[in-house]
Amino acid sequence: FEGMCGRSTLHDAPVSVLGKFHLPPLLPGFKPRYNIVPSQDQWTIVLDDSAKPAARLLRWGLVPSWADNPSIGARLINARSDAVAAKPSFKESFRNRRCVILADGYYEWGGVGKARAPYFFHLDGHRDFALAGLWDRWQRGDEVLQTCIIITTQSSPFAARVHHRMPVVLAPDHAVEWVDAATKDSRLLDLMEPYSGGDLTTYEVSNIVNSPANDGVECIAPAPPKPLPIELSLFDL
Numbered sequence: 001f002e003g004m005c006g007r008s009t010l011h012d013a014p015v016s017v018l019g020k021f022h023l024p025p026l027l028p029g030f031k032p033r034y035n036i037v038p039s040q041d042q043w044t045i046v047l048d049d050s051a052k053p054a055a056r057l058l059r060w061g062l063v064p065s066w067a068d069n070p071s072i073g074a075r076l077i078n079a080r081s082d083a084v085a086a087k088p089s090f091k092e093s094f095r096n097r098r099c100v101i102l103a104d105g106y107y108e109w110g111g112v113g114k115a116r117a118p119y120f121f122h123l124d125g126h127r128d129f130a131l132a133g134l135w136d137r138w139q140r141g142d143e144v145l146q147t148c149i150i151i152t153t154q155s156s157p158f159a160a161r162v163h164h165r166m167p168v169v170l171a172p173d174h175a176v177e178w179v180d181a182a183t184k185d186s187r188l189l190d191l192m193e194p195y196s197g198g199d200l201t202t203y204e205v206s207n208i209v210n211s212p213a214n215d216g217v218e219c220i221a222p223a224p225p226k227p228l229p230i231e232l233s234l235f236d237l
Contacts, residue, residue, distance in 0.1 A: 012128065014102040021179075046099045062089070119162045133150050204223040
Protein backbone atom coordinates (compact mmCIF):
# COMPACT_ATOMS: atom_id res chain seq x y z
CA PHE A 1 0.00 0.00 0.00
CA GLU A 2 2.90 2.36 -0.69
CA GLY A 3 1.71 5.94 -1.13
CA MET A 4 -1.97 5.19 -0.63
CA CYS A 5 -4.82 4.64 1.76
CA GLY A 6 -5.66 0.98 1.24
CA ARG A 7 -7.88 0.05 4.20
CA SER A 8 -10.62 1.71 6.24
CA THR A 9 -13.09 0.91 9.02
CA LEU A 10 -16.70 1.70 9.85
CA HIS A 11 -17.61 -0.29 12.91
CA ASP A 12 -20.17 2.09 14.46
CA ALA A 13 -23.15 3.81 12.86
CA PRO A 14 -21.84 7.17 11.49
CA VAL A 15 -24.54 9.25 13.17
CA SER A 16 -22.52 12.50 13.34
CA VAL A 17 -21.95 12.75 9.59
CA LEU A 18 -25.41 11.44 8.69
CA GLY A 19 -26.95 14.04 11.01
CA LYS A 20 -25.11 16.88 9.27
CA PHE A 21 -26.76 15.78 6.02
CA HIS A 22 -30.17 15.41 7.76
CA LEU A 23 -30.19 11.70 6.95
CA PRO A 24 -31.63 8.95 9.19
CA PRO A 25 -29.13 7.76 11.82
CA LEU A 26 -29.42 4.12 10.78
CA LEU A 27 -28.05 2.70 7.54
CA PRO A 28 -30.17 -0.14 6.13
CA GLY A 29 -28.45 -3.46 6.71
CA PHE A 30 -25.48 -1.82 8.42
CA LYS A 31 -22.80 -4.25 9.62
CA PRO A 32 -19.66 -3.30 11.57
CA ARG A 33 -16.55 -3.40 9.38
CA TYR A 34 -13.01 -3.42 10.74
CA ASN A 35 -11.03 -4.04 7.56
CA ILE A 36 -12.62 -2.67 4.39
CA VAL A 37 -10.43 -3.35 1.34
CA PRO A 38 -10.53 -2.19 -2.29
CA SER A 39 -13.16 -3.94 -4.44
CA GLN A 40 -15.51 -4.07 -1.44
CA ASP A 41 -18.48 -1.78 -0.77
CA GLN A 42 -18.09 1.49 1.12
CA TRP A 43 -20.94 3.43 2.73
CA THR A 44 -20.94 6.85 1.10
CA ILE A 45 -23.03 10.01 0.85
CA VAL A 46 -23.72 11.31 -2.66
CA LEU A 47 -26.16 13.73 -4.23
CA ASP A 48 -29.02 11.85 -5.89
CA ASP A 49 -30.76 12.78 -9.15
CA SER A 50 -32.74 15.49 -7.35
CA ALA A 51 -29.55 16.95 -5.82
CA LYS A 52 -30.43 15.70 -2.34
CA PRO A 53 -27.93 13.82 -0.17
CA ALA A 54 -28.37 10.06 -0.09
CA ALA A 55 -26.49 7.25 1.64
CA ARG A 56 -25.36 4.57 -0.81
CA LEU A 57 -23.09 1.57 -0.96
CA LEU A 58 -20.47 2.09 -3.66
CA ARG A 59 -17.72 -0.30 -4.66
CA TRP A 60 -14.23 0.92 -3.77
CA GLY A 61 -12.22 1.29 -6.99
CA LEU A 62 -13.30 3.95 -9.50
CA VAL A 63 -14.53 2.84 -12.91
CA PRO A 64 -14.99 6.00 -15.03
CA SER A 65 -18.11 6.05 -17.21
CA TRP A 66 -15.96 6.12 -20.35
CA ALA A 67 -13.75 3.14 -19.44
CA ASP A 68 -13.65 0.25 -21.91
CA ASN A 69 -13.03 -2.32 -19.21
CA PRO A 70 -14.20 -2.19 -15.58
CA SER A 71 -10.97 -3.84 -14.45
CA ILE A 72 -9.46 -0.34 -14.34
CA GLY A 73 -11.15 0.02 -10.95
CA ALA A 74 -8.56 -2.29 -9.35
CA ARG A 75 -5.95 0.43 -9.95
CA LEU A 76 -8.02 3.51 -9.12
CA ILE A 77 -8.49 3.25 -5.36
CA ASN A 78 -6.82 6.58 -4.52
CA ALA A 79 -6.60 9.94 -6.29
CA ARG A 80 -3.98 12.55 -5.43
CA SER A 81 -5.47 15.87 -4.34
CA ASP A 82 -3.18 17.75 -6.72
CA ALA A 83 -4.45 15.75 -9.72
CA VAL A 84 -8.24 15.45 -9.31
CA ALA A 85 -9.09 18.74 -11.02
CA ALA A 86 -7.18 18.01 -14.22
CA LYS A 87 -6.47 14.29 -14.66
CA PRO A 88 -8.85 12.73 -17.23
CA SER A 89 -9.75 9.82 -14.93
CA PHE A 90 -11.04 12.19 -12.24
CA LYS A 91 -11.85 15.67 -13.52
CA GLU A 92 -15.46 14.98 -14.55
CA SER A 93 -16.25 13.36 -11.21
CA PHE A 94 -14.45 16.16 -9.38
CA ARG A 95 -16.74 18.68 -11.06
CA ASN A 96 -20.02 16.79 -10.76
CA ARG A 97 -19.80 13.66 -8.59
CA ARG A 98 -18.02 14.35 -5.33
CA CYS A 99 -18.91 12.08 -2.44
CA VAL A 100 -17.82 11.34 1.10
CA ILE A 101 -16.82 7.89 2.26
CA LEU A 102 -18.09 7.22 5.78
CA ALA A 103 -15.42 5.95 8.17
CA ASP A 104 -14.29 5.84 11.76
CA GLY A 105 -10.72 4.82 11.05
CA TYR A 106 -8.13 3.94 8.44
CA TYR A 107 -4.81 2.08 8.28
CA GLU A 108 -1.39 3.10 7.03
CA TRP A 109 1.78 1.03 6.91
CA GLY A 110 4.94 2.54 8.36
CA GLY A 111 8.55 1.43 8.50
CA VAL A 112 10.88 -0.08 5.91
CA GLY A 113 11.09 -3.53 4.37
CA LYS A 114 10.28 -6.40 6.70
CA ALA A 115 9.92 -3.92 9.55
CA ARG A 116 6.82 -2.36 7.98
CA ALA A 117 3.86 -2.45 10.35
CA PRO A 118 0.19 -1.38 10.14
CA TYR A 119 -1.02 1.61 12.17
CA PHE A 120 -4.64 2.42 12.92
CA PHE A 121 -5.65 6.09 12.70
CA HIS A 122 -8.83 7.35 14.34
CA LEU A 123 -10.36 10.39 16.05
CA ASP A 124 -10.60 10.61 19.83
CA GLY A 125 -13.52 8.53 21.05
CA HIS A 126 -13.55 6.63 17.73
CA ARG A 127 -15.96 9.23 16.37
CA ASP A 128 -17.13 8.90 12.79
CA PHE A 129 -15.81 11.18 10.08
CA ALA A 130 -15.83 11.48 6.32
CA LEU A 131 -13.12 10.84 3.73
CA ALA A 132 -13.23 13.04 0.63
CA GLY A 133 -14.00 10.98 -2.45
CA LEU A 134 -15.32 10.89 -5.99
CA TRP A 135 -17.76 8.51 -7.59
CA ASP A 136 -18.97 7.49 -11.06
CA ARG A 137 -21.50 5.27 -12.78
CA TRP A 138 -20.43 2.82 -15.50
CA GLN A 139 -22.87 0.88 -17.66
CA ARG A 140 -22.51 -1.50 -20.56
CA GLY A 141 -25.71 -3.29 -21.49
CA ASP A 142 -27.30 -4.69 -18.35
CA GLU A 143 -24.11 -4.38 -16.30
CA VAL A 144 -24.10 -1.32 -14.04
CA LEU A 145 -21.35 -0.36 -11.59
CA GLN A 146 -21.35 2.52 -9.13
CA THR A 147 -17.87 3.01 -7.74
CA CYS A 148 -15.83 5.42 -5.62
CA ILE A 149 -12.29 6.53 -4.92
CA ILE A 150 -10.61 8.08 -1.86
CA ILE A 151 -8.60 11.29 -2.27
CA THR A 152 -5.20 11.50 -0.57
CA THR A 153 -2.99 14.46 0.30
CA GLN A 154 0.42 15.02 1.88
CA SER A 155 0.48 13.99 5.51
CA SER A 156 0.12 16.33 8.45
CA PRO A 157 3.19 16.52 10.69
CA PHE A 158 1.50 14.06 13.06
CA ALA A 159 0.55 11.50 10.40
CA ALA A 160 3.93 11.86 8.64
CA ARG A 161 5.53 9.98 11.53
CA VAL A 162 4.00 6.87 9.96
CA HIS A 163 3.54 7.71 6.26
CA HIS A 164 4.14 10.61 3.90
CA ARG A 165 0.55 10.60 2.58
CA MET A 166 -2.86 10.38 4.21
CA PRO A 167 -6.50 10.37 3.09
CA VAL A 168 -8.35 13.70 3.09
CA VAL A 169 -10.18 13.58 6.43
CA LEU A 170 -13.22 15.89 6.60
CA ALA A 171 -14.96 17.10 9.73
CA PRO A 172 -18.77 16.70 9.46
CA ASP A 173 -19.35 20.38 8.54
CA HIS A 174 -16.68 20.21 5.87
CA ALA A 175 -18.19 17.01 4.48
CA VAL A 176 -21.37 18.93 3.63
CA GLU A 177 -19.33 21.58 1.81
CA TRP A 178 -17.43 18.91 -0.11
CA VAL A 179 -20.57 17.34 -1.56
CA ASP A 180 -22.39 20.64 -2.19
CA ALA A 181 -22.50 21.37 -5.93
CA ALA A 182 -22.23 25.13 -5.24
CA THR A 183 -18.88 24.92 -3.45
CA LYS A 184 -16.24 26.89 -5.36
CA ASP A 185 -13.07 25.25 -6.62
CA SER A 186 -10.91 27.42 -4.37
CA ARG A 187 -12.78 26.14 -1.32
CA LEU A 188 -12.54 22.53 -2.52
CA LEU A 189 -8.78 22.93 -2.70
CA ASP A 190 -8.76 24.23 0.87
CA LEU A 191 -10.79 21.23 2.03
CA MET A 192 -8.16 18.87 0.58
CA GLU A 193 -5.47 20.17 2.94
CA PRO A 194 -4.04 17.70 5.50
CA TYR A 195 -6.21 17.23 8.57
CA SER A 196 -4.75 19.44 11.31
CA GLY A 197 -7.05 18.62 14.23
CA GLY A 198 -5.35 17.56 17.42
CA ASP A 199 -7.91 14.80 17.91
CA LEU A 200 -6.36 12.46 15.33
CA THR A 201 -4.43 9.65 16.99
CA THR A 202 -2.76 6.40 15.98
CA TYR A 203 -1.24 3.21 17.33
CA GLU A 204 0.35 0.08 15.88
CA VAL A 205 -1.92 -2.92 15.31
CA SER A 206 -1.33 -6.58 14.51
CA ASN A 207 -0.35 -7.83 11.07
CA ILE A 208 -3.63 -9.74 10.93
CA VAL A 209 -5.07 -6.68 9.19
CA ASN A 210 -2.84 -7.51 6.22
CA SER A 211 -5.28 -10.27 5.24
CA PRO A 212 -8.66 -9.20 3.81
CA ALA A 213 -10.10 -12.37 5.37
CA ASN A 214 -9.76 -10.79 8.82
CA ASP A 215 -12.55 -8.33 9.58
CA GLY A 216 -13.19 -8.48 13.33
CA VAL A 217 -12.58 -6.19 16.29
CA GLU A 218 -9.16 -7.79 16.73
CA CYS A 219 -8.01 -5.80 13.68
CA ILE A 220 -8.05 -2.55 15.65
CA ALA A 221 -6.62 -3.99 18.87
CA PRO A 222 -3.23 -2.48 19.81
CA ALA A 223 -0.30 -4.68 18.85
CA PRO A 224 1.44 -6.41 21.80
CA PRO A 225 4.45 -4.43 23.03
CA LYS A 226 7.71 -5.55 21.51
CA PRO A 227 10.24 -7.04 23.97
CA LEU A 228 13.14 -4.78 24.81
CA PRO A 229 16.55 -5.95 23.57
CA ILE A 230 18.61 -7.72 26.20
CA GLU A 231 21.84 -5.86 26.93
CA LEU A 232 24.71 -7.60 28.67
CA SER A 233 26.93 -5.68 31.04
CA LEU A 234 30.52 -6.49 31.90
CA PHE A 235 29.26 -8.03 35.13
CA ASP A 236 27.25 -10.61 33.13
CA LEU A 237 30.29 -11.92 31.27
